[in-house]
Amino acid sequence: MINQDEVxxxxxxxxxxxxxxxxxxxxxxxxxxxxxxxxxxxxxxxDRYQRDSFWAGSGLFEYVQIFVISNGTNTKYYxxxxxFNAVKEAGKARKKTKxxxxxxxxxxxxxxxxxxxxxxxDFTKTFFAxxxxxxxxxxxxxxxSEQLLLVMRPYQIVATERILNRIExxxxxxxxxxxxxxxxxxxTTGSGKTLTSFKAARLAxxxxxxxxxxxxxxxxxxxxxTMREYDRFEKGAANSxxxxxxxxKQLEDADCHIIITTIQKLATFIKKNPAHExxxxxVVIIFDECHRSQFGDMxxxxxxxxxxxxxxxxxxxxxxxLNAGTGKNPNLRTTAxxxxxxxxxxxxxxxxxxxxxxxxxxxxxxxxxxxEDIEDVKVWDIDREKAYMSPKRIALxxxxxxxxxxxxxxxxxxxxxxxxxxxxxxxxxxxxxxREEVEEIKQKQRISGFNSIFAVSSVQAAKLYYEExxxxxxxxxxxxxxxxxxxxxxxxxxxxxxxxxxxxxxDTSALDSTxxxxxxxxxxxxxxxxxxxxxxxxxxxxxYYKDVSLRMKNKELDLLIVVNMFLTGFDxxxxxxxxxxxxxxxxxxxxAYSRTNRILNSIKTFGNIVCFxxxxxxxxxxxxxxxxxxxxxxxxxxxFGDYYNGYDDSKGKxxxxxxxxxxxxxxxxxxxxxxxxxxxxQKEFIALLGAxxxxxxxxxxxxxxxxxxxxxxxxxxxYLGRYQDLRDEWAERRKKGELTDIDDDIVFEIxxxxxxxxxxxxxxxLVAKYHDSHCMDKEVLITIQKAVDASPELRxxxxxxxxxxxxxxxxxxxLNEWHSYVAxxxxxxxxxxxxxxxxxxxxxxxxxxxxxxxxxxxxxxxxIDKILPAVSRFGGGNRKAKKETVIEKLKAFFERFWNI
Numbered sequence: 001m002i003n004q005d006e007v008x009x010x011x012x013x014x015x016x017x018x019x020x021x022x023x024x025x026x027x028x029x030x031x032x033x034x035x036x037x038x039x040x041x042x043x044x045x046x047d048r049y050q051r052d053s054f055w056a057g058s059g060l061f062e063y064v065q066i067f068v069i070s071n072g073t074n075t076k077y078y079x080x081x082x083x084f085n086a087v088k089e090a091g092k093a094r095k096k097t098k099x100x101x102x103x104x105x106x107x108x109x110x111x112x113x114x115x116x117x118x119x120x121x122d123f124t125k126t127f128f129a130x131x132x133x134x135x136x137x138x139x140x141x142x143x144x145s146e147q148l149l150l151v152m153r154p155y156q157i158v159a160t161e162r163i164l165n166r167i168e169x170x171x172x173x174x175x176x177x178x179x180x181x182x183x184x185x186x187x188t189t190g191s192g193k194t195l196t197s198f199k200a201a202r203l204a205x206x207x208x209x210x211x212x213x214x215x216x217x218x219x220x221x222x223x224x225x226t227m228r229e230y231d232r233f234e235k236g237a238a239n240s241x242x243x244x245x246x247x248x249k250q251l252e253d254a255d256c257h258i259i260i261t262t263i264q265k266l267a268t269f270i271k272k273n274p275a276h277e278x279x280x281x282x283v284v285i286i287f288d289e290c291h292r293s294q295f296g297d298m299x300x301x302x303x304x305x306x307x308x309x310x311x312x313x314x315x316x317x318x319x320x321x322l323n324a325g326t327g328k329n330p331n332l333r334t335t336a337x338x339x340x341x342x343x344x345x346x347x348x349x350x351x352x353x354x355x356x357x358x359x360x361x362x363x364x365x366x367x368x369x370x371x372e373d374i375e376d377v378k379v380w381d382i383d384r385e386k387a388y389m390s391p392k393r394i395a396l397x398x399x400x401x402x403x404x405x406x407x408x409x410x411x412x413x414x415x416x417x418x419x420x421x422x423x424x425x426x427x428x429x430x431x432x433x434x435r436e437e438v439e440e441i442k443q444k445q446r447i448s449g450f451n452s453i454f455a456v457s458s459v460q461a462a463k464l465y466y467e468e469x470x471x472x473x474x475x476x477x478x479x480x481x482x483x484x485x486x487x488x489x490x491x492x493x494x495x496x497x498x499x500x501x502x503x504x505x506x507d508t509s510a511l512d513s514t515x516x517x518x519x520x521x522x523x524x525x526x527x528x529x530x531x532x533x534x535x536x537x538x539x540x541x542x543x544y545y546k547d548v549s550l551r552m553k554n555k556e557l558d559l560l561i562v563v564n565m566f567l568t569g570f571d572x573x574x575x576x577x578x579x580x581x582x583x584x585x586x587x588x589x590x591x592a593y594s595r596t597n598r599i600l601n602s603i604k605t606f607g608n609i610v611c612f613x614x615x616x617x618x619x620x621x622x623x624x625x626x627x628x629x630x631x632x633x634x635x636x637x638x639x640f641g642d643y644y645n646g647y648d649d650s651k652g653k654x655x656x657x658x659x660x661x662x663x664x665x666x667x668x669x670x671x672x673x674x675x676x677x678x679x680x681x682q683k684e685f686i687a688l689l690g691a692x693x694x695x696x697x698x699x700x701x702x703x704x705x706x707x708x709x710x711x712x713x714x715x716x717x718x719y720l721g722r723y724q725d726l727r728d729e730w731a732e733r734r735k736k737g738e739l740t741d742i743d744d745d746i747v748f749e750i751x752x753x754x755x756x757x758x759x760x761x762x763x764x765x766l767v768a769k770y771h772d773s774h775c776m777d778k779e780v781l782i783t784i785q786k787a788v789d790a791s792p793e794l795r796x797x798x799x800x801x802x803x804x805x806x807x808x809x810x811x812x813x814x815l816n817e818w819h820s821y822v823a824x825x826x827x828x829x830x831x832x833x834x835x836x837x838x839x840x841x842x843x844x845x846x847x848x849x850x851x852x853x854x855x856x857x858x859x860x861x862x863x864i865d866k867i868l869p870a871v872s873r874f875g876g877g878n879r880k881a882k883k884e885t886v887i888e889k890l891k892a893f894f895e896r897f898w899n900i
Contacts, residue, residue: 002026003017016029016061020128020136028066028067031070049061064080068127079149081097140160165286170645177308184341185312185342186353190357191346193354201213202233211281212251214283215284226340252277283309284312290313290338320341323625346736358599360597361636363608365397370605395468397581401610403479404610408699409450419445423442426550426551451553452560453559454581455579455581457581485561486544486561486566509538532552577609578609580613585621640702643695658699661692662710665689675722719730797896837869837886852891852894867886
């Protein structure tokens with residue numbers, strides 16, 4: 001162990017708190033702050049060390065696997081690269097700037113019951129026990145195929161240990177071949193079950209007495225999706241299969257340790273091979289999403305044929321006696337009956353408390369005069385369903401969605417833009433017969449807002465809604481959305497057991513001719529929209545299904561109308577809203593709602609659920625069952641009034657509302673004060689405005705917030721301008737070494753400012769207005785100046801905009817002139833940069849063109865070295881310093897001319 005190690009060979013002198021050496025290598029680094037100091041300060045300090053000095057000297061600190069940060073009261077850990085996971089750039093340098101979501105990828109340590117161990121002393125006794133830390137470093141870290149190091153969270157480690165422990169005990173006591181040799185893991189949807197199952201499968205496959213590990217999924221898409229996930233963790237670690245013949249070969253191949261297959265293929269194999277030798281082998285069978293169709297004949301066939309199995313199930317929503325069906329085999333109604341003991345649980349309440357998934361915000365929109373909550377004892381009669389499908393109601397719901405779409409998905413004009421790695425070869429991937437044939441090609445782009453799924457009650461409802469959307473969008477093109485519809489058969493309107501019926505993406509043969517003809521037409525519209533070539537035939541419908549899935553994840557589709565598809569097992573981080581005109585309950589309801597609560601960035605703070613049916617009692621019942629009786633306030637957001645006016649939380653602590661925050665801002669930091677003096681007051685202002693930005697971001701989705709902002713747009717832009725000035729000023733002082741750690745605990749909510757910023761198009765409209773007033777309307781100039789000052793993107797372009805406005809008098813067409821002006825200025829600036837730094841011209845131009853194509857300056861690899869001038873063979877000149885200077889200048893050049 002090293003304590004207070006001083007380093008002075010980097011950009012600046014640093015002193016590291018505590019480093020743990022394993023075999024002489026610094027594998028764990030601990031940064032400590034005194035009690036009362038925000039833990040984020042320790043996180044930001046490590047971030048600074050990475051920029052300034054970890055690479056210095058022999059660069060041994062680049063070997064650190066795990067960071068631990070603590071202020072005594074709270075202690076967290078994270079892997080060396082996980083915090084860049086949310087902002088990684090394909091093929092580009094790791095992002096070094098602070099972002100609102102990097103800190104979210106730190107994790108508390110916890111005991112087996114998910115009780116957090118935050119105190120430093122308790123954390124040290126458990127986490128740094130020799131066997132624990134060595135296990136975490138050697139067994140529970142995963143280096144992915146994308147060159148990212150992941151460290152498992154406590155609940156994932158416990159679940160993996162429990163599975164391995166159960167296998168060992170069952171082996172010793174010969175309990176295999178029964179449910180006593182297995183069990184199930186209840187980890188809530190979105191908590192990383194695939195990673196846990198992968199690690200459990202990998203470690204189980206290494207046990208001497210285990211011959212095969214079968215990972216069984218329930219649909220073609222999940223097969224494809226799970227393989228992609230497994231491949232991400234380790235290339236070639238698992239084998240998928242496209243047919244029962246391939247599955248048979250894999251089961252007979254001694255070198256094939258982990259096999260991914262669908263339950264349907266496994267059942268077909270068993271039917272065709274009633275006396276295969278694999279039944280006598282020691283096999284671990286892991287079921288993904290085991291709450292679904294395993295409760296039936298296929299499950300029985302598997303457990304009947306295999307003699308020496310260990311059966312494990314993963315589910316986010318187990319079947320208990322309370323939500324079990326009444327049909328089917330009475331001995332296979334609950335998850336425990338099918339799989340055995342519950343080995344570990346991590347509920348939606350645990351996940352939301354740990355910030356691993358987002359809470360929900362649920363709106364109930366009344367669409368009929370009488371909407372009773374229909375209980376199981378009542379029959380859902382045809383007349384009521386007929387009323388739900390009346391043209392007037394369909395038109396009303398459609399109109400509401402189109403009217404409120406931008407607000408709910410944060411896609412208002414000039415707002416909600418963020419960087420996202422977009423897939424550029426969707427059709428190629430969707431049409432590939434074999435998953436490994438085509439590699440994903442991603443490109444970083446700025447996209448606006450999020451997208452949504454509309455769950456409807458039947459195929460007939462899907463048809464009516466699709467037609468109504470098309471009609472209303474034709475009448476009002478400004479409300480146009482990219483819409484698709486998908487279904488594969490006429491499922492029952494409501495499953496009495498609350499289970500979402502599985503629709504088979506491989507087959508549309510069960511559809512009646514009217515439904516199939518309509519789907520054909522809808523797919524034809526989709527083909528025209530995306531230049532694809534799909535239809536309802538077996539192969540092409542599978543490709544259509546994959547294409548829709550990928551475009552939803554890519555945020556190319558705005559709204560997808562479904563009956564049951566995509567409501568279970570589908571993950572898309574850009575999805576934030578579920579519109580519901582369908583009766584859901586218990587685990588079916590939680591599964592559907594959970595499509596919206598994946599963490600993406602600081603703009604997406606909750607999953608939006610908009611119900612057009614009376615589902616409040618059912619929502620409360622489902623949350624109670626899968627959380628606990630007190631879970632309502634954790635799983636769903638507070639009311640508008642609470643956030644607007646303030647409220648007391650469950651511990652009696654008062655939480656300031658928006659009204660309090662705006663009042664404090666105007667009273668303590670009035671705009672007529674020329675500047676905010678003193679570092680402490682500046683920090684208070686930055687923290688307060690950051691809290692207001694977060695609160696406004698949350699309130700934007702409430703219909704009631706409109707017109708209640710309490711501050712004019714211009715005044716708010718002035719405050720944002722001051723916020724940005726402080727950020728620039730502190731960055732400059734930091735460069736000069738005038739600040740020590742003063743900014744380490746300050747987080748500038750730049751991502752939240754970017755989503756409300758004005759873009760260049762809006763500025764050009766104002767410039768045109770100024771031009772049309774014969775350059776007399778000085779009020780427009782003030783509006784432009786305030787908008788530019790408030791925007792992080794436009795500040796770097798301020799001189800360009802000001803110089804353009806100064807010469808606007810003689811211009812005929814403002815837009816054309818702007819583009820000519822920017823092209824001219826960009827060329828001049830590039831020529832000057834090449835001359836000033838003596839760069840190689842051809843290589844530099846190619847490098848810059850690539851940066852504007854990919855959306856960023858690439859600083860790793862040898863590309864940057866190729867543009868630098870040749871080094872003198874007699875030495876002299878610091879090439880490393882030269883490279884740093886060139887990178888900084890290229891970044892400034894890029895920011896100045898990017899996105900205009």
